[in-house]
Amino acid sequence: MQIVTDDGVxxxxxxxxxxxxxxxxxxxxxxxxTYQGGDDMPPKKFYxxxxxxxxxxxxxxxxxxxxxxxxxxxAKKDPDILSIHISSGLSGTYNSAQLAKEMVPEANITLLDTxxxxxxxxxxxxAAARAxxxxxxxxxxxxxxxxxxxxxxxxxTVGRLKYLVHGGRVGHLKGLLAAMLNIKPILGIDxxxxxFNERGKQQTVKRSIRAMVDQIAKVYPEGSPLRVQTMxxxxxxxxxLLHGLVDDRFECHWEPTVQIAPALGAHVGPTMVGVCFGPxxxxxxxx
Numbered sequence: 636m637q638i639v640t641d642d643g644v645x646x647x648x649x650x651x652x653x654x655x656x657x658x659x660x661x662x663x664x665x666x667x668x669t670y671q672g673g674d675d676m677p678p679k680k681f682y683x684x685x686x687x688x689x690x691x692x693x694x695x696x697x698x699x700x701x702x703x704x705x706x707x708x709x710a711k712k713d714p715d716i717l718s719i720h721i722s723s724g725l726s727g728t729y730n731s732a733q734l735a736k737e738m739v740p741e742a743n744i745t746l747l748d749t750x751x752x753x754x755x756x757x758x759x760x761x762a763a764a765r766a767x768x769x770x771x772x773x774x775x776x777x778x779x780x781x782x783x784x785x786x787x788x789x790x791x792t793v794g795r796l797k798y799l800v801h802g803g804r805v806g807h808l809k810g811l812l813a814a815m816l817n818i819k820p821i822l823g824i825d826x827x828x829x830x831f832n833e834r835g836k837q838q839t840v841k842r843s844i845r846a847m848v849d850q851i852a853k854v855y856p857e858g859s860p861l862r863v864q865t866m867x868x869x870x871x872x873x874x875x876l877l878h879g880l881v882d883d884r885f886e887c888h889w890e891p892t893v894q895i896a897p898a899l900g901a902h903v904g905p906t907m908v909g910v911c912f913g914p915x916x917x918x919x920x921x922x
Contacts, residue, residue, distance in 0.1 A: 636715045636767040636776070639705060640760045641697070641728050642672040643721035643898035645753040645866060647891035654764040659705055661728065661898040662695045669695075670897070678894035682869035682905050691798065692901040696727040702735030710742035717767065717776065719747045719760050721898070724829025726752075745773060747780060750829035752899050754864045754890070754911035755789045762921050769922040779920060786917035790823045790834055790850060791909025792843035794870070798904035799831075819843045821850070840873055844908065848880045851912060857884045860915040864890035869905035877908055888915050 639657045646656075660673035663681075665688050670676055685692065702718075709716055718736075723729040729748045736744045747763075749756040762783045766776045793799065821835040821843050834850060837843040855861060863881055867874040874892055881887060894900075895907060 636717055636773065637709050637713050638760065638764045638767055639709070639716055639718040640756075641720050641898070642896050643726060643728065643752050644719075644749075644756040644760050645893045645895050645899070646757045646760070647893050649891050650757070650761060654761070654768065656760065656764055657705060657709060659697050659702055659728075661697060661726075661896075663692050663897045663901045664695070665692045666690050672897045676897060678869075678896055678900065681897040681900060682894070685900070685905060692897075694726075694898060694901045696731050699731050699734035699738060702732050703738040706735060706739040706742050706744060710739060714742045715773070716742050716744045717747065717763055717773070718744055719749060719756075719763055719780070721752045721756050722750050722824065722829030723748045724750065724825075725831070725902075726898070745777070747777070748829065749784065750826055751784075751789065751824045753789070753895055753909075754866050754893065755784075755787050755824070758787050758864075758911065758913075759783050762918075765922050771922070782920070783913075783918070784826070787911065787913040788823065788854075789909055789911040790821055790847050791866070791903070791907055792819050792821050792837075792840060792847065793903050793908075794819060794840045794873075794906030795904055796820070798902055821847055840906070840908070841876065844873060844877045845880065847877070847910060848884060851881065851910070852884060855885065855912075855914065858886055860886040860888065861912050862890065862915050862918055863887045864911045865892045866895050866907075866909050866911065867892070868895055868900050868903060868907040870908055873906075873908040877910055881910060881912075886915075
């Protein structure tokens with residue numbers, strides 16, 4: 636079985652080691668020029684471009700034809716393909732993959748909507764890739780990924796709302812009011828709709844970060860063993876603060892911190908900082 640995903644799934648290089656993953660790049664437009672994400676557009680380069688850009692970025696999903704090309708090439712080696720993608724509630728990527736599936740009848744393609752993005756999506760992809768490498772049957776792989784989905788959560792905040800407003804993820808009036816009141820929202824992703832939901836709000840990023848850690852502590856008692864990964868746009872000082880506060884209150888098994896890819900960074904901006912987490916024992920079944 637071969638695993639296909641997209642670059643809205645944020646994986647550190649260390650996490651990919653030893654795994655056979657195939658990525659379909661997502662597109663973004665900046666100052667009238669369209670770029671592809673992926674290895675040729677690392678996050679550091681993207682945020683440097685974003686700082687110098689005159690306009691806010693927009694994104695677009697890969698076309699069905701782009702997906703079909705990947706599926707056809709992979710099917711020559713092994714027709715069994717599991718294609719795992721970022722939330723259909725936030726991107727049309729999954730829909731493009733659905734259309735492409737019908738274009739490649741020679742492949743046995745199973746599609747999976749993670750209903751989330753970034754690191755939570757990556758944890759599902761990692762579980763699937765490791766299970767596939769261990770030659771688990773498809774039904775067991777899907778059951779494992781569903782379990783990871785249910786037991787993993789993520790929360791984040793942003794210092795500036797203009798990217799969320801521009802991308803339509805926050806209404807203009809609500810965003811304007813929040814900006815006037817200097818409100819920093821705390822956001823998560825609904826596991827049913829796959830869309831952003833509000834988990835709270837504070838008046839500074841530091842307060843939001845502390846409130847995020849408090850929210851984790853409402854679910855897991857302090858000292859609980861957790862699997863944790865921090866993520867950010869281009870704000871290392873905030874992610875360091877978040878990392879330290881979580882580490883102080885829980886027994887953490889840390890995954891490498893990641894800079895979020897352009898596919899998400901275009902919608903949340905460089906001031907995004909967040910954390911992905913779940914109870915450590917929930918991941919014991921991953922081979």
